[in-house]
Every structure is written in structure tokens, then in C-alpha cells.
Amino acid sequence: MAISSKRITINLLLIAAVASIPIIEKFVPLGLHISDPMTDVFVYAILGLGLNILTGFTGLLNLGVAAFAAIGAYVFAISTCEIYPFQLGFWSALGLTMAAGALAGFALGAPTLRVRGDYLAIVTLGFGEIVKDVLVNMDSITKGTQGINPLPPPTLFGHELGGSGQYWLFMAIALLVAVGARSLERSRIGRGWISIREDELASRAMGIRPDHAKMLAFATCASLAALAGALTASRLSSSGEPGNYDFQISILALCIVIVGGIGSVRGVLLGALVMVGMNSIVLVKLTELMGGSDSAPPAALAEAHGLQWAFLFVKTWAQNVLISPTNWKFLVFGLALVLMMIFRPEGILPARGSKEDAPDGDEGAGGVAGGVTGGGVSSVATKELRP
Amino acid sequence: MQQTVAAAEFLAACALSRVDAVGGFARDGLLSSQEVFTQQLVTGLSNGMIIALIAIGYTMVYGIIELINFAHGDLCMLGAYFALTVVGALGVDQWAGTGGIMGLVLVLVGTAAFCGSLNWSINRLAYRPLRKASKLSLLVSAIGASFILVNLGLFWGGLPMDVFADGTSSAAPKAFPALVSAAPAAQIGDVIYSRTDLLVLCVTLPLMVALTYLVRFTKLGKAMRAVAQNPTGASLMGIDVERVIGASFFIGGSLGGFATVVYSLYNQTVSFQMGYRMGMDAFIAAVLGGIGNLPGAVLGGILIGVIRSMSDGYLEARWTNTVVFGILILILVFRPSGLLGAKLREKV
Numbered sequence: 001m002a003i004s005s006k007r008i009t010i011n012l013l014l015i016a017a018v019a020s021i022p023i024i025e026k027f028v029p030l031g032l033h034i035s036d037p038m039t040d041v042f043v044y045a046i047l048g049l050g051l052n053i054l055t056g057f058t059g060l061l062n063l064g065v066a067a068f069a070a071i072g073a074y075v076f077a078i079s080t081c082e083i084y085p086f087q088l089g090f091w092s093a094l095g096l097t098m099a100a101g102a103l104a105g106f107a108l109g110a111p112t113l114r115v116r117g118d119y120l121a122i123v124t125l126g127f128g129e130i131v132k133d134v135l136v137n138m139d140s141i142t143k144g145t146q147g148i149n150p151l152p153p154p155t156l157f158g159h160e161l162g163g164s165g166q167y168w169l170f171m172a173i174a175l176l177v178a179v180g181a182r183s184l185e186r187s188r189i190g191r192g193w194i195s196i197r198e199d200e201l202a203s204r205a206m207g208i209r210p211d212h213a214k215m216l217a218f219a220t221c222a223s224l225a226a227l228a229g230a231l232t233a234s235r236l237s238s239s240g241e242p243g244n245y246d247f248q249i250s251i252l253a254l255c256i257v258i259v260g261g262i263g264s265v266r267g268v269l270l271g272a273l274v275m276v277g278m279n280s281i282v283l284v285k286l287t288e289l290m291g292g293s294d295s296a297p298p299a300a301l302a303e304a305h306g307l308q309w310a311f312l313f314v315k316t317w318a319q320n321v322l323i324s325p326t327n328w329k330f331l332v333f334g335l336a337l338v339l340m341m342i343f344r345p346e347g348i349l350p351a352r353g354s355k356e357d358a359p360d361g362d363e364g365a366g367g368v369a370g371g372v373t374g375g376g377v378s379s380v381a382t383k384e385l386r387p
Numbered sequence: 388m389q390q391t392v393a394a395a396e397f398l399a400a401c402a403l404s405r406v407d408a409v410g411g412f413a414r415d416g417l418l419s420s421q422e423v424f425t426q427q428l429v430t431g432l433s434n435g436m437i438i439a440l441i442a443i444g445y446t447m448v449y450g451i452i453e454l455i456n457f458a459h460g461d462l463c464m465l466g467a468y469f470a471l472t473v474v475g476a477l478g479v480d481q482w483a484g485t486g487g488i489m490g491l492v493l494v495l496v497g498t499a500a501f502c503g504s505l506n507w508s509i510n511r512l513a514y515r516p517l518r519k520a521s522k523l524s525l526l527v528s529a530i531g532a533s534f535i536l537v538n539l540g541l542f543w544g545g546l547p548m549d550v551f552a553d554g555t556s557s558a559a560p561k562a563f564p565a566l567v568s569a570a571p572a573a574q575i576g577d578v579i580y581s582r583t584d585l586l587v588l589c590v591t592l593p594l595m596v597a598l599t600y601l602v603r604f605t606k607l608g609k610a611m612r613a614v615a616q617n618p619t620g621a622s623l624m625g626i627d628v629e630r631v632i633g634a635s636f637f638i639g640g641s642l643g644g645f646a647t648v649v650y651s652l653y654n655q656t657v658s659f660q661m662g663y664r665m666g667m668d669a670f671i672a673a674v675l676g677g678i679g680n681l682p683g684a685v686l687g688g689i690l691i692g693v694i695r696s697m698s699d700g701y702l703e704a705r706w707t708n709t710v711v712f713g714i715l716i717l718i719l720v721f722r723p724s725g726l727l728g729a730k731l732r733e734k735v
Contacts (some may be wrong), residue, residue, distance in 0.1 A: 061523050063530075111720050118455050118526050119719050122670070126712040126719075129667075133709045247663070251530060258527065313547060321545030321557040330538035337531025341524045342516045 020169060022164040035167050037280040039235065042170040043228050045267045045272035048256035049174075049181045049265065052226025055254070056263035056351070057190060058217040059197030061121040064108075064128030065225050065253045068101055070135060070245035075100040077148035077239035078141075094230055101226025102219040109218030113211050128250055135242035142242070149238035154231070155156045166235055173231070174269075177224060184220075193217055194263075252279065255336050261347025270349055273318025278332055286325040310335075404591070419465070427700040428693060433584045434651065435692020437590040440646035441669035442684040443598065444506075450615045450679035451635050453522055457510055457529035460666015461536035462640055463647040467657040468543045470494050470648045471563055475550030488643040491566060496592065499644035506640025507633050511534075513724040515629070533702030540659030560658035563651040583653050590649050594642060595685060601638070602681065611635055615679070668695070671715045677728020686726060 022034050022035045040131055051065045079086045079093045088096065112123050135142050142148065154161045154169055184190045192213045195203035200210050233239045252275060260271020304312050340347065441463060448456040473494050482654045513532045517525050545557030552561065573580040602608040613621040622628045650665065651657050672691040676683025689712065698707040718725065 061526070115719055115723065118453075118522055119723055121523070121673075123716050123719050124456065126715045128708050129712045132714075133705070133712075137705050137709070156601070251534065254527070254530075316547040317545055317554065320547065320554040321542050324444060327541055328533045328538065330541070334531040334534030334536075334538065338513050338528050338535070339531075341528040341531070342513075345520065345524055379395070 015175065019168065022167050026164075027067055030123070034281055035163065037276070037284075037345075039167050039170050041138045041272050041276045042167075042174040042253045043235075044256060044276045045174045045269050046177050046226040046231070046254070047225055047253045048260070048268040049177050050221045050228070051253045052220035052257050052263065052265070052268045053094060053181060053184070053193070053224070053364045054217050056268070057185060057197065057256055058214060058371065059192040060217065061118070061213065061248050062128070062130075063121050063247070063254070064124035065221065066245040066247070066249035067128040067131035068222040068225035069232075069249065070105060070131055070242060071222075072097045072101050072175050073233040073245070074135060074142060074229075075226065076230035076233050077151055080152050081148050082334045084150075085214030090152055090234065094227065097226050097230040098223045101229075103222040105219035106215060106227070108222070109215045113214055119234035125247070125250075128245075128247060130195045132245060135245075142239075145241045147241045151234055151239070153237065154234050159368075162311030171230060174286070177227075177266025178265055185265065189213070189216065197263075208250050212277050235325075238342065251333060251337075252276075255333055258340050259336050259347060259350040261351060262345075264347060264349050264351035267347050267351065271347070274348075275333075275336070279329060283325045283329060283332075290323055290325070390523075395402070423575075423700065425578045427696045429578060429580060430597070431582060431693035431696030432689060433692070434696060435588050435672075436691035437646050437650045437688075438668050438672050438692050439655065439685040440591050440594065440649075440663075441640050441665060442672040442688045443595075443681060444643045444680060445670050445673040446678055446684040447635050449673070451632055452514070452518075454514065454525050454529060455670065456639075457526065457666070458513075458536055459506075459639070459643060459665070460669065461533045461540065461662035462506055462509070462656070463500055463643045463650070463665050464540050464659060464662030465505065465543070466498045466537055466644045466647040467563070467651045467661070468499045468540055468631060468659075469501045470651060471550050471561060472546070472548065473497055474564060474566070475548045476535045484588040487566070492505040495645055495648050498648050499641035501639030502644030503637040506643070508639045510633060510636040514630075519647075521607065533666075537659060537662065540662070544659050557657065560656050563655045563657050565655055567652050567653070587603075587649055587653060590645055594645055598642070598681070604674075607631070607634060637693070652684025668711065671711055674715060675718055675725055677725030680727050682727065683725055683727035 010324035018038075021038060025033070025035050032090055047065065047069060050068075051062060054060050054062050055066075059094055076093050077095045078084050078092070079088045081087075108124065108127050112120055115123050136144055139145075152160075155189060156165070159165075185194070192203065192208045195206065195208060196210050196213055204210055229245070256275045257268055258271070259274055260269065261267025417684075441459065444459050445456060448454055448459070477490060477493075509532050513528050514525060517528055540555055543557075543562065544551055544559070545554040547554045550561065550564070551557075554560070567583055567586050569581045569583050571579045572582045572585045602611060610621065610626045610631045611625055611634070613624065614628050618628050647665075668691055669688065672687035673684045674687070675690060676685070676687030678684075691714075694714070695707055695711060698704075698710045702710065
């Protein structure tokens with residue numbers, strides 16, 4: 001599986017195109033302002049790549065990845081903000097954050113090694129809720145719902161970075177993480193993860209220690225999620241309130257992984273672009289285009305009759321909610337998950353080799369996608385064989 | 388050096404603030420009287436019965452197709468919106484005497500039918516195409532369905548009706564009219580049993596009895612138990628497995644519909660985000676009792692209701708969710724079969 005020079009050229013061109021967005025925006029005033037939301041895309045790409053290691057490679061579904069991002073944001077905030085005694089620099093705080101994230105990953109991973117499949121998903125969900133509540137309730141340390149601010153902006157060689165600088169820095173970090181994830185996937189560790197996803201028992205027989213490998217996957221996922229949280233906190237100069245790291249964010253990250261292509265690094269990058277682009281570019285821009293509309297006065301509705309009443313009723317309803325595209329956000333996420341699961345479980349850009357490696361061709365969610373399943377595939381098979 | 392000392396002081400302060408909080412809990416606990424305890428118990432039991440009814444919906448579906456039906460709580464949320472719409476269309480003023488009771492029964496049955504049909508349709512559209520896929524694909528699909536229902540709730544809240552406050556802020560919580568007054572029905576000592584507490588009992592208990600009868604003694608119930616045990620075997624015996632699964636979804640959904648009306652009457656406020664909380668409580672109850680086990684779901688529901696209420700009263704309300712989710716994690720890690728569930732061997 002050597003990388004062809006053609007592929008390298010395409011990748012370099014894509015990177016150059018994405019990197020040139022802030023420059024183009026500066027000189028060609030189209031009034032689109034997409035470099036700001038694009039910075040979000042990079043952060044979510046890091047989050048998605050982290051989740052992909054746990055859910056895509058290792059086959060453990062995590063519904064609480066936002067909690068790790070929250071831990072990252074708060075560790076970063078506490079170690080840098082001027083109201084706390086630590087006041088580390090940007091990069092050392094980032095290092096500390098990733099270490100803390102890994103530790104949190106171990107803390108969740110260790111007791112949950114014996115929990116499988118959908119139960120594990122629910123444990124991670126519960127963990128996410130607990131972290132959020134604890135952050136709100138320990139307000140003497142975390143400032144509760146106010147969040148911690150101000151935080152120092154990202155720096156590079158002692159220079160504080162502004163909008164475009166942050167754009168390029170975050171893009172570089174996301175690329176670094178993507179390349180790292182790709183090499184991890186091909187390494188001994190990554191192949192171990194994938195073998196656990198495909199068949200834990202067989203991989204144990206081949207000398208892989210599933211417990212160690214799973215713990216490592218948890219720690220890596222948590223560490224990258226914490227990095228994403230810290231980067232956002234630094235960019236917004238605030239940890240944000242704990243409510244920002246809720247279940248929705250975990251699901252957005254899951255959508256990114258599933259829509260792009262579960263287990264596929266390129267897929268996750270595309271997924272981040274599609275889902276975050278939908279969430280914070282397309283829906284927001286559409287809402288701006290529609291402009292604010294006034295609700296029809298209810299009095300008109302009270303006096304109308306028959307068809308006119310029905311028309312007014314629907315019109316008022318549309319003006320109340322339907323007309324604002326941001327109100328369709330959950331529907332977009334939900335449909336993305338359901339339709340992908342039914343029609344294209346392997347994602348837009350499937351992981352390579354997913355078709356050939358599929359343990360059972362007729363399993364519906366074949367290959368790597370069936371791999372979200374890990375034990376699921378084999379358990380279905382045995383269930384039918386059971387006398 | 389100075390920085391190190393400051394850092395150490397900060398960490399010490401963190402540790403102390405924890406101790407302080409715990410001390411506070413204990414103090415409040417000691418000051419409380421027996422009446423407060425009983426009152427919290429009554430509230431907890433009422434909420435617990437409602438949670439139990441929703442938990443039955445989770446446990447039935449899990450027992451049959453091993454799916455955590457993530458959309459169940461949001462289904463109940465839509466049920467509450469449906470009930471609110473019906474109440475608004477019928478007019479809120481005429482709820483007294485026999486007419487009031489008739490109206491209440493109408494709302495209950497209508498909402499149950501609505502939730503049952505909706506749950507049946509969700510199964511048909513989002514789960515049935517994935518019958519051969521893995522458990523986790525099914526779970527992801529259920530999460531997707533849950534998000535779709537939440538969005539429908541957001542749309543629904545924007546209807547220009549009086550009961551939805553003309554729909555001008557669709558995301559805001561809506562007040563559910565107090566059709567059954569919370570006036571005391573009985574008072575023993577200082578403990579008040581309100582009319583809503585009575586309503587909860589009058590609705591939930593007969594339904595649980597009816598469900599037990601259905602599952603134990605009818606042909607459909609026998610088919611459901613057979614499919615839960617072994618779908619392939621059941622279909623070889625001539626049972627239409629898909630029909631039985633659909634029926635389970637309908638029954639589970641309609642129980643959720645009854646529960647959500649009672650919940651709305653009891654708590655008197657509904658919002659498009661309430662499904663997540665309701666669903667989580669009920670799911671935790673189902674797991675606590677032993678998922679797939681009907682009496683377990685009822686026991687778990689009552690326990691979760693009481694634990695929530697005690698935690699509200701004796702700890703602080705803001706820690707209640709942490710307590711409940713902590714219980715969930717502890718059970719899943721240390722006794723995944725729950726209190727009443729049979730020990731399951733891991734299939735390899």
C-alpha cells in the first residue's frame with residue numbers, strides 16, 4: 001500500500017487550497033467570512049480523529065467524548081488564567097492538558113474494560129453527564145456557569161496569534177494529528193486495535209493484550225479530545241460554561257466519524273467539514289439570508305375563518321420556527337445518523353480495505369462499519385447458530 | 388517559589404471545599420424530621436411509578452431485539468406535546484365533574500394511541516431495516532431517531548396556539564394546565580397525599596396489572612416471550628416475528644404515552660428537551676431492575692424515583708443527576724444484570 005505520488009500531489013493541493021482561504025478572504029472581499037467557522041472545523045476534526053481512534057479503530061462506542069473536551073478546556077483554563085496561581089504559557093498548558101486528558105481516559109477506561117457494546121456506550125454517556133454536572137456544581141473552583149476567563153490566546157515563538165495565525169496554527173495541528181492517526185493505524189498498536197474490533201478473542205490468541213490496547217485507545221482519544229477543548233478555550237479566551245460540552249457535542253463528534261467514514265482518517269476530516277460546515281456555516285448563513293421576520297399578530301388568527309385561518313395558522317407557525325434554518329439542526333444530525341446507518345454504514349469515504357476485510361459479506365453493516373460493532377457481528381452470528 | 392506555595396494553597400482549598408460540601412449534606416440530613424422523610428417518600432413513589440411505566444417501554448424493546456431504544460424518552464416528550472395540543476383544542480375551562488374525568492380519559496387514551504403508533508412507525512422506518520446489522524448500528528440509528536423527535540418537538544412548540552403561548556418562543560418550556568388540582572386528598576400527620584399522587588396511582592397500577600396479564604396469559608404475550616427467548620426458534624414455530632416486535636413497540640410506546648400525560652399533570656411544565664431526562668431516568672431504572680425484566684423495571688423505577696427525591700431533599704438538588712448517573716455506572720460495571728435480572732453469559 002505505497003502512497004503514490006499522485007495521491008501526494010492531490011493532498012498537497014488540497015492543503016494549499018484550504019490554507020489559502022484567509023488570504024483570499026483578505027484580498028477578495030466576498031463577504032463570506034468562512035475562515036472563522038473553518039477554524040471550528042479544524043478543532044472538530046481533532047475531536048473526531050480522537051473519537052475515531054476509540055470508536056473507529058478499536059470499535060468501542062463513546063457517547064461522552066465532549067466530557068474529555070470539557071476536562072481539556074478547564075485544565076487549560078485553570079493552568080493559564082490569571083485568577084489562578086499557575087499561569088503557565090500556551091504550549092506548556094497544552095502539554096499539561098493532553099496529559100490530564102490521557103489520565104481522565106485511563107480513569108474512565110480502567111473500570112469499564114469489562115463493560116461491552118451498548119452498555120459501554122451508556123457508561124460513557126453517564127460519565128459525560130457527571131463531568132458536566134460536577135463542573136457546574138464545583139463552582140468555587142470552576143466558576144460554575146460563568147466559565148473561566150480571560151485566557152491567553154495561542155502563541156507561536158512568543159508572538160500572540162490573531163485570526164489568520166490561529167487558522168493556520170489550528171490547521172497545522174489538525175494535520176499533524178491526522179498524519180499521526182494515520183501512522184498509528186498502520187503501526188503495531190493500530191493493527192492491534194483493529195484486530196480487537198474485528199475479533200477480540202482471536203486477537204487475544206495472537207498475543208495482543210486487549211486490556212492494554214483498549215486503555216491506550218481510551219487515553220489517546222481522551223487526550224486528543226482534551227486538546228480540542230483547550231484549543232477552543234484559548235481561541236474564545238474562555239472555558240465557556242459546562243453546558244457547552246453536553247451530549248449534543250458528543251453526538252456531533254459521532255456524526256463526524258460516522259458520516260465521513262468510520263475508521264477512515266480522510267473520512268473523518270471530510271466528516272468534520274460536512275457536519276460542522278452544515279452546523280456553523282450553511283445553517284447560520286441561511287438564517288442570516290432569511291433575516292429576522294416578525295410573527296403575524298395572533299389577533300389576525302383569532303378573527304380568521306376556514307381556509308384563511310388554516311393559511312394564517314401555517315404562516316404564523318412557519319414564521320415562528322420553520323423559517324429559521326438553525327432550528328433544523330437536530331433534524332439534520334438525526335437524519336444523518338439514521339440514513340447513514342441504513343444506506344451507507346461505511347460512510348462517505350470508507351476506510352480502505354473495508355470490503356475485503358469484512359468478516360461476513362451479508363452482515364448488512366459490513367466491514368469496518370460493522371466494526372462499530374466489534375463483538376456485535378460475532379454475537380449475532382452465534383445467536384443464530386445456537387441450538 | 389512563591390508560585391509553588393500559591394499553587395499548593397489552591398489545591399488545599401479545592402480539597403477543603405469538597406469537605407465543606409460533604410459536611411453540609413450531613414448537617415441538613417440530621418436536621419430533617421420524620422415528616423419530611425415521609426413527604427419525600429410520597430413524592431418519590433409517585434415519580435417512581437411514572438418512571439416505571441416509561442422503563443417498561445425500554446425493557447420490553449430490549450428484551451425482544453436487544454436495542455436500547457434511545458428515542459423512547461423523546462417519544463414521551465412528543466406525547467406530552469400531543470396531550471397539550473388536545474387539551475388546548477378541547478378548551479381548558481370545562482374540566483370539572485364527570486365531563487372533566489371523561490376529558491382526562493380521552494386525553495390519556497388519545498396520547499397513548501398517538502405514542503404507540505409513533506413508536507411503531509419509528510421501529511418500521513429506523514430499526515427494521517437494520518435487523519440484520521449489528522447492535523451498535525441499531526443504537527446509533529436510535530440516537531438519530533431521538534434527535535429527529537427532539538427537532539419535531541421544537542417545531543411543535545412553535546404552533547400558534549394559546550397553550551403554546553402563541554408559539555412565539557418555540558424552545559421555551561410550556562406550562563401544562565393543572566387539570567387535576569394538587570389539592571390534598573388525604574393528610575396523615577403532616578404528610579400530605581395530593582390528588583395528583585392519587586391520579587398517578589389510579590393510572591399506573593391498573594396498567595401494570597393489565598400488562599402483566601397480557602404478557603403472562605394471552606397468545607400475544609406468549610409470542611412475545613418466545614421471540615425474546617429465541618427469534619429464530621419462534622419464527623420456526625410459525626410466529627410472525629416482525630408483527631410481535633411491532634406490537635411490543637406499540638404497547639411500550641402507549642405505556643409511555645399514559646406515563647407522559649400523568650407526568651405532565653404532576654409536574655405541570657413540559658419542554659422539547661424533557662425527553663432526554665425522562666428517558667435517562669427510565670433507562671437507568673430499567674438497568675437497575677435488570678433490563679429485559681418487567682417486574683425489574685417497576686422495581687427500578689420506584690427505586691430511582693425515591694432515590695431522586697431523597698437526594699433532592701437530603702443532599703442538594705443539583706447533585707441529584709450525578710447521584711443517579713453514578714448509580715447507573717456502578718451497576719453497569721459491577722452488576723450488569725441488575726437487581727432482578729438473570730446472569731447472562733457473554734456470547735463470544
